[in-house]
Amino acid sequence: MMGQHIVEVEGLSKSFVSFQAVKHISFQIEKGSVYGFLGQNGAGKSTTMRMLLSLIQPSSGKISIFGKPLKGNEKFILSNIGAIIEKPDTYGYLSGYDNLKIFSNIFGRSTSLVALDALLEKVGLKGRGKDKVKSYSQGMKQRLGIAIALLNEPAFIMLDEPTNGLDPQGITEIRNLIGHFSKNEGKTVLVSSHLLNEIEMVADSMIILHKGEKVAEGKVRKLLDPAKTLVSIETEDLQHSMSLIQESLWSKKLIAQNELKFEMEKEEIPLLVKFLVDQHVAVSNVQSNHSLENYFLKLTNS
Amino acid sequence: MSMRKLLEIELFKISKRPRTYISFAAISAIVLIFQFAFKADGENYMNLMLQGINDSFQLDKQHAMNGYFMCYIILNTLLVQVPILVALVAGDAISGEANMGTLRLILSKPISRTEILMAKFLASIMYTIILLIWMAFFSLILSLWIFGSGDMLVFRVAGEVSQIMQIAQDDIVWRYLAAFGYAAVALTVIVSLAIFFSLFAENSIGPIITTICIVLVFTIVSNMNIPVIDKNVKPFLFTSYLVGWKGFFYIATTEDGIPIKGSMENIQSIQSSLMILFAHIGALLLTSMYIFKRKDILS
Amino acid sequence: MNNVKIPTLLAISALFVLHASAQDVNSLIKKVKNKLDNIKKYEATGTMKTSIAYLKIPIAKVKIQYKKPNELAIKSNNGVTFLPKSVDAISLQKIFSNDFTAIDGGTEKVKQKILRVVRLLPTSQQSNIVLSTLYINEADLVVEKSSTTTKDEGTYEMDLQYGKYIQFGLPDRVTFTFNAKDYKIPKGLTLDFDNVYPKNQKIDKTMLNKGKAEIVFQQYAIN
Numbered sequence: 090m091m092g093q094h095i096v097e098v099e100g101l102s103k104s105f106v107s108f109q110a111v112k113h114i115s116f117q118i119e120k121g122s123v124y125g126f127l128g129q130n131g132a133g134k135s136t137t138m139r140m141l142l143s144l145i146q147p148s149s150g151k152i153s154i155f156g157k158p159l160k161g162n163e164k165f166i167l168s169n170i171g172a173i174i175e176k177p178d179t180y181g182y183l184s185g186y187d188n189l190k191i192f193s194n195i196f197g198r199s200t201s202l203v204a205l206d207a208l209l210e211k212v213g214l215k216g217r218g219k220d221k222v223k224s225y226s227q228g229m230k231q232r233l234g235i236a237i238a239l240l241n242e243p244a245f246i247m248l249d250e251p252t253n254g255l256d257p258q259g260i261t262e263i264r265n266l267i268g269h270f271s272k273n274e275g276k277t278v279l280v281s282s283h284l285l286n287e288i289e290m291v292a293d294s295m296i297i298l299h300k301g302e303k304v305a306e307g308k309v310r311k312l313l314d315p316a317k318t319l320v321s322i323e324t325e326d327l328q329h330s331m332s333l334i335q336e337s338l339w340s341k342k343l344i345a346q347n348e349l350k351f352e353m354e355k356e357e358i359p360l361l362v363k364f365l366v367d368q369h370v371a372v373s374n375v376q377s378n379h380s381l382e383n384y385f386l387k388l389t390n391s
Numbered sequence: 392m393s394m395r396k397l398l399e400i401e402l403f404k405i406s407k408r409p410r411t412y413i414s415f416a417a418i419s420a421i422v423l424i425f426q427f428a429f430k431a432d433g434e435n436y437m438n439l440m441l442q443g444i445n446d447s448f449q450l451d452k453q454h455a456m457n458g459y460f461m462c463y464i465i466l467n468t469l470l471v472q473v474p475i476l477v478a479l480v481a482g483d484a485i486s487g488e489a490n491m492g493t494l495r496l497i498l499s500k501p502i503s504r505t506e507i508l509m510a511k512f513l514a515s516i517m518y519t520i521i522l523l524i525w526m527a528f529f530s531l532i533l534s535l536w537i538f539g540s541g542d543m544l545v546f547r548v549a550g551e552v553s554q555i556m557q558i559a560q561d562d563i564v565w566r567y568l569a570a571f572g573y574a575a576v577a578l579t580v581i582v583s584l585a586i587f588f589s590l591f592a593e594n595s596i597g598p599i600i601t602t603i604c605i606v607l608v609f610t611i612v613s614n615m616n617i618p619v620i621d622k623n624v625k626p627f628l629f630t631s632y633l634v635g636w637k638g639f640f641y642i643a644t645t646e647d648g649i650p651i652k653g654s655m656e657n658i659q660s661i662q663s664s665l666m667i668l669f670a671h672i673g674a675l676l677l678t679s680m681y682i683f684k685r686k687d688i689l690s
Numbered sequence: 691m692n693n694v695k696i697p698t699l700l701a702i703s704a705l706f707v708l709h710a711s712a713q714d715v716n717s718l719i720k721k722v723k724n725k726l727d728n729i730k731k732y733e734a735t736g737t738m739k740t741s742i743a744y745l746k747i748p749i750a751k752v753k754i755q756y757k758k759p760n761e762l763a764i765k766s767n768n769g770v771t772f773l774p775k776s777v778d779a780i781s782l783q784k785i786f787s788n789d790f791t792a793i794d795g796g797t798e799k800v801k802q803k804i805l806r807v808v809r810l811l812p813t814s815q816q817s818n819i820v821l822s823t824l825y826i827n828e829a830d831l832v833v834e835k836s837s838t839t840t841k842d843e844g845t846y847e848m849d850l851q852y853g854k855y856i857q858f859g860l861p862d863r864v865t866f867t868f869n870a871k872d873y874k875i876p877k878g879l880t881l882d883f884d885n886v887y888p889k890n891q892k893i894d895k896t897m898l899n900k901g902k903a904e905i906v907f908q909q910y911a912i913n
Contacts, residue, residue, distance in 0.1 A: 105687075142499040144688040168501035178492025183407055191400050195500050237496070439876060444744075447775060447870040447901065454769030542748075542770035546875050553875040557747040557770060644746045649739065 095120045095245055095277045096141065101150030103136055103301075110136045112301040113150070118279060118294070123271045125292030125309065126281035132298040134281040135175055138249055141279075142172055154245065168196070171243035173251060177234020181223035185214060185233055188222060189240065196241040212236045213262065227254035235266070246270055247279045252287055260287075267291045320358055322349040322365070323374035330370050339364065394513075397506060401514035405480060411518070414476035415525055418469065422529040425465050426537055429456060440546055444555075458535030459543035459563050463640065465530040470574055470636070474581040474606045476522065481515040481585035482599035485683070489593040489690035504684050508586070512676065515582045516575075523571050523578070531567060545640045556642050562652045570636040573661070576668050577633045581606065583675035590682050593690045606630060629671045635664040715794040715808050719824075722831050723786045725859040731757045732860065732912045738764070740772055742901035744873040747772055752905065760787045764905075774903050776843055776868045782833055782859075785822050788812040800825050800835055818842060832859050844869035855910055865904045872899055 096118035103111040111133040118124040126134040139145040141152060143163050152159040154166045179188045186205055193200045202218075209218050212232040217225070222233060231251065238246060248267070252260040268291065270276040282288050288295055289309060297305040305312060324330040330349060334340055339361060342351040351361065358377055365372050405411050429436065437452045438445065485508075488494035497507060543563050545556040558566070581602065588598035609630035612620060625631045638661040643654035655661065734754045740747060750771045755763045760783040764773050788810075795807030805825040812819050818840045825835035836848045846868050853862035 139495070139688065142495075144495055144498055146685065146687060164501040164503070167499060170499070172499050174495050174499065176492055178496060180404065180407075180491065180493060182409075183404075187403075187407070191403070192500065194396055194400055195502060442876075443871045443873045444772075447868070448772040449775055450772055451769055457770070542768065544770065548875055552744065553873050554744050554746060555873075557745075557772075559748060642746065647739065648741050648743075648746050650746050650748050 093120055094118060095155060096124075096279070097151075097153040098137075098141075099151045101137065101140060101152065102148045103133075103140060103145060104148045110301050111140070111147075114296070114298070114301075114303045115150075116296045116303070116306055118277060120277055121271060121275050122293040123267060123278045123280060123291050125288035125295030126279065126298065127283070127285065127288045127295055128281075128298035129283055131300075132283075133301040134283075134298055135249055136301075137298070138172070138174055138247055138279070138281060141247065142167065142170065142174065144174070168241060169244045170247065171238030171241060171245075172247040172249075173231075173234045173238055174247070174249045176253070177231050177237075179222050179230065179233055179237065182221065184219050184221055185209060185225070186218040188233065189218075189236060192237050192240050198240055208236050208239065211239070212266075228256060228259040231255060231259070231263070235263075243276065245277045245279070249281045250283070251280060252282070252284065264291055318353055318355045318358070319344075319378035320351045320353060320361070321374075321376040321378075322351075322361070322372060324349065324365065325371040325373060330365060333365070333368050333370065337364065394506060394510060397502065397510035398513050398517075401510045402517060405514055405518055410479060410483075414473075414479060414522055417476060418473070418522070418526050419529055421469060421472070422465055422526070422533070425468070426461065426534060429461060429464075430537065454539075454541050455544055456538060457541040457543070458531065458538045459540060459558075459560075459567075461534040461538050462531040462567065463543065463545065465534070466526075466570070466574075466636070469526060469530065470577075470634070471610070473522070473526070473574075473578060474633075475603050477515075477519050477578050477581045478585045478599050478602040478606075480518050481582040482589050482602055483595040484511040484515060484586045485589040486592040486598050487589075487595045489688075490595060492690065494690055495688050498688055505680055508680055508683050512582065512586055515586065516579055519578045519582060520575055523575055527567070527571055543640075545637075545642075547637075547641065556640070556644075557650060558640065558642055559650070559652060562642075566639040569639045573636040573639065573665065576665060576672075577635065580629050580633075580668050580671045580675070583672045583679070587675050587679045587682075590679060590686060629668065632664040632667055635661055635668075638664070715792045715806075718806060718826060718828065718831075719786075719792050719808060719810070722824075722826060722833060722859070725831050726783060726786065727758070729756065729758070729858060729860070730913050731755075732910050734860075734907045734910045736905055736907040736909075738766075738771075738773075738906075739904045740774065740901065741903075742870055745772060745901075754905070754907070756781075756783070758783075760784045774868055774901060776846060776866075782836070785810065785819065785824075785836070785838060788817045788819060789814055790822075795823065798825060803827065803834070805834055830856055832856060832861075855907070855912075858910075858912060860910055860912070861907065863904065863906050865902065867900055867902045870899055870901045 094117040096116075098117070099115045101111055101114050102109065114133075114137065116124075126137065128134050136145060140147050141154065141159070143159060154162075155169060157166060159166060180191070183191075186202070189205045189208065190200045193205070198204070205218060206215070209215055212235050214229060214232050214236065217229065222230065225233065231254070235248075235251070238248075251263050251267070255263065264287070267278055267280060270278050271293075278291075280288065280291055292309050294308050295306070295312065296303055322330075327347075327349070331347075334343055334349065339351070342353045342357075342361075344350050344352050353361070355377065358375065362372055362375060433456045434452050437456060441450065441452075444450075485494065488497060498504065540560055542560050543558045545558065547554045547556065584605065585598055585602040588601045589595070592598050609628045610633070613625055613628050613631040638657060639655060641656040642650040643656045644650050732755075736752055736754060737749045738752045739749045750766050750768055750773075752771070752773075753765045753767070755761075755765070760781065762781045762783065766773065790810040790812045793809040793811065795809050797804050798807050799805075806828050808824045808826055810819075810822040810824065820839045820841060822836060822838045824833045826832070827834050830852065832850070832852055834850055834852075836850075837845060838848070839845045846866055848864060848866040850861040851863040852860075855862065
């Protein structure tokens with residue numbers, strides 16, 4: 090139903106002089122969900138997000154946010170969006186406080202130190218407000234970017250590659266924050282990434298873009314097929330191992346002629362390894378490709 | 392979001408950048424050097440300017456080299472270089488934000504592009520006016536303090552004739568106020584030009600250099616004395632009108648050649664120059680707004 | 691005998707007339723000079739209007755100081771005043787300070803008056819003055835006009851008007867023209883606004899090399 094969709098995009102295209110960056114994509118984002126944009130670098134994710142923020146004019150298509158067409162309603166729509174596009178760039182020669190004050194003023198929010206400190210604490214930058222942003226680490230700049238995105242308490246948050254350049258702890262924190270926005274605060278979040286794990290872990294629904302085109306869209310769980318885990322096994326005697334597999338039920342899972350490559354459920358991997366070991370086959374290496382990675386690679390390679 | 396608030400934000404950002412203060416330091420240094428040089432050896436300059444007259448007239452050169460005269464000399468040189476200093480800030484307006492990556496941040500906020508461009512334009516003008524006030528302090532107030540006051544001599548070439556005009560001491564200050572006002576308008580053309588070029592770049596160097604180059608080339612052409620260029624090219628170059636502030640010091644005279652207090656020789660010329668400058672500002676600003684509104688922000 | 695006598699008589703008569711005329715001119719000059727010699731010093735305040743094509747300057751308040759025999763100085767309290775250097779050179783006292791031969795030039799109608807024309811030729815080779823032609827008001831024993839040619843500065847012309855100080859031979863108004871070099875500002879120094887000479891101003895090209903100064907004496911403090 091239309092009322093449940095915070096974003097509706099129909100037939101969106103963008104052509105630049107030398108190439109077409111986005112080709113007739115359509116999607117809808119449900120209110121309160123986390124929506125993933127997945128695609129390789131140059132797939133059109135950032136271009137699409139920029140069009141949603143009115144930074145780029147579409148060549149054709151319609152964009153509707155909060156039930157209103159974007160064109161003509163930019164002020165209302167943008168006042169309810171918080172966004173980080175690509176790197177979270179801020180004014181490096183200013184302090185964290187000064188950066189927040191600038192944007193607080195734009196939104197007509199309080200610029201008191203108490204309010205700014207509360208925000209900085211929320212994103213894990215407590216005590217760093219006075220420092221110039223150019224002295225921040227990449228992770229800290231990311232957090233400041235998020236703080237600025239949250240200043241106006243937006244109903245819709247757009248995060249473009251939010252975990253770029255972060256350490257594992259930082260990545261976890263961002264993931265938790267995204268989950269918190271959606272589950273606890275009821276915000277709608279759009280997250281883009283070329284890292285497949287990220288999308289799988291945070292998104293409820295997603296769209297996969299490849300060379301400006303939509304190649305898939307839907308609920309993440311529905312798109313993921315548990316049966317699509319790709320397993321690759323190395324043994325010390327390939328020929329012997331191949332003949333054993335071909336004579337067993339495991340042959341149905343085999344997807345290569347001259348290699349021990351299988352497509353199976355994740356839970357079946359230890360059973361296969363046990364089978365080989367029981368047949369006195371020395372297993373030297375087991376590799377499993379992520380299901381989504383497999384799916385994504387398959388889609389984008391076709 | 393009021394324009395006043397946006398303007399405050401822009402001025403705040405300008406004030407926090409070290410490059411802003413280069414201009415103030417440069418002007419102070421240049422003016423102080425001039426004043427030192429004239430204090431030490433100004434008589435030689437006066438002798439140079441008065442060669443040919445010294446045989447027929449005697450003049451108290453120390454009194455002639457008073458603060459008002461000094462300010463005129465300084466402005467003559469400085470107002471050729473100040474466009475460069477103004478371009479340093481104005482040329483950074485949009486391209487600087489693009490370079491820092493903050494342009495997409497600002498434009499994804501609920502402010503119209505017209506408001507942002509106007510705020511940057513007004514902030515650059517305010518910076519220019521503050522720079523002029525600083526210049527006025529150093530070149531006029533300080534010169535008066537060092538060299539004293541008195542009637543002002545204005546040296547001028549009008550067609551084939553060289554002239555020296557003397558303006559009474561009590562008839563000078565309003566002329567300087569008007570001249571600075573005119574200079575503000577003239578420099579606003581530079582601001583508009585620099586901001587216009589700033590739209591097309593993601594790095595400030597390009598717009599700054601382009602603006603400076605255009606001003607230099609146009610100034611050179613404006614100062615050529617070739618009849619074809621005089622008629623067909625010069626009237627259309629804004630640089631032909633940048634030195635129009637001097638018109639406030641070209642005093643009108645009676646038929647006997649006696650200066651008329653409070654008068655200007657060619658007020659229509661100044662008025663038309665101002666109109667041409669305003670037309671340039673309007674055209675550049677409107678074109679900039681048109682382009683900026685439709686520009687895809689890829690930075 | 692009669693043929694020789696008449697021309698001789700005529701020649702002798704002419705000599706008498708000439709001598710008498712010369713006596714008359716010398717006597718006139720002496721009277722004019724003596725009148726001026728009675729002034730040991732004076733200080734006058736007044737205004738000076740200088741006209742020359744390349745100077746647009748206001749009327750200056752000046753002080754004129756004279757000390758016998760021929761020290762004449764013009765000063766201004768304003769500070770910025772263009773004072774013609776030649777003022778001193780053409781003062782009457784300076785003219786009369788030279789030894790000269792006076793030649794009667796007859797009379798001429800000048801300014802609705804009949805004035806006696808006397809030409810003074812300095813006898814000294816060192817004198818800067820080559821020739822001075824004075825137009826003298828015989829009744830008042832004052833010079834009303836002069837034209838002085840010098841070796842170095844060309845020819846000056848002076849016009850004098852008298853008022854309440856006529857008894858001292860001191861004028862109320864003196865106008866003199868002088869030669870001046872053409873003036874050109876070194877190129878590139880001015881960066882001018884409009885290169886075209888303004889249409890509402892006329893250039894009197896005859897005044898490019900000639901200046902005129904008009905001094906109005908307001909108050910004399912004599913001796």
